[in-house]
Amino acid sequence: MKGDSEEARAVRLELVRDLGGEIRSARVLDAMARVPRQLFMPGVSLRRAYLDQAAPIGHGQTISQPTVVAIMTEALELQGNERVLEIGTGSGYQAAILSLLAAEVYSVEVVKELAEEARARLLELGYTNVHVRAGDGYEGWPEQSPFDRIIVTAAPDVMPDVLLDELKDPGILVVPVGPHGWSQRLLRCRKEGGRILRDDLGPVAFVPMVPGD
Numbered sequence: 001m002k003g004d005s006e007e008a009r010a011v012r013l014e015l016v017r018d019l020g021g022e023i024r025s026a027r028v029l030d031a032m033a034r035v036p037r038q039l040f041m042p043g044v045s046l047r048r049a050y051l052d053q054a055a056p057i058g059h060g061q062t063i064s065q066p067t068v069v070a071i072m073t074e075a076l077e078l079q080g081n082e083r084v085l086e087i088g089t090g091s092g093y094q095a096a097i098l099s100l101l102a103a104e105v106y107s108v109e110v111v112k113e114l115a116e117e118a119r120a121r122l123l124e125l126g127y128t129n130v131h132v133r134a135g136d137g138y139e140g141w142p143e144q145s146p147f148d149r150i151i152v153t154a155a156p157d158v159m160p161d162v163l164l165d166e167l168k169d170p171g172i173l174v175v176p177v178g179p180h181g182w183s184q185r186l187l188r189c190r191k192e193g194g195r196i197l198r199d200d201l202g203p204v205a206f207v208p209m210v211p212g213d
Helices: 006-019 026-034 066-075 093-099 112-124 161-165
Strands: 055-058 061-063 083-087 104-109 130-134 147-152 167-177 184-192 195-204
Touching: 006 026, 006 066, 026 066, 026 093, 055 112, 066 093, 066 167, 066 184, 066 195, 083 093, 093 104, 093 112, 093 130, 104 112, 112 130, 161 167
Parallel strands: 083 104, 083 147, 104 130, 147 167
Antiparallel strands: 055 061, 167 184, 184 195
């Protein structure tokens, strides 16, 4: 891939080996090994790009910690034929991972500048099954709903009912929930037979999910 290198691939494989202690899905680990995280973090050194840490990407937003990206992706239980809605495109890194594991990815970003940058970056890197638009994540993407899977990469104070409405039955939604600066929990919500079943996947720390203008 243009902009990638043998050195970058070697560092990336080190990260993936470390993730292997926590992530069981070979497909998720393979996707993490294939997506060049450094190309979604312009101006950052190669070693910094592959630290297992979140990092700022401007406009008060962050690129998530690789472990968290992998955990959330694995929790979606993707088989390869799903249509996925992502709320919070950011730099486009999570969308790129999803694009290798699902049929189509629809990603909404509240910050217009980030949406435009991510759209251009993903297209340039060849992730052609990702569709990005600037918009209010609290509205989802109703014209393309329902979705087999939904992933939210910013934390609402409470679960947005609109996103549950845009989720297929059966379907899975993965979302961090809780006030910024307080204890947030990563939830996996399964819609089955009209019921919502929730699994608590543990504590997390995300930027707040903010409504659009």
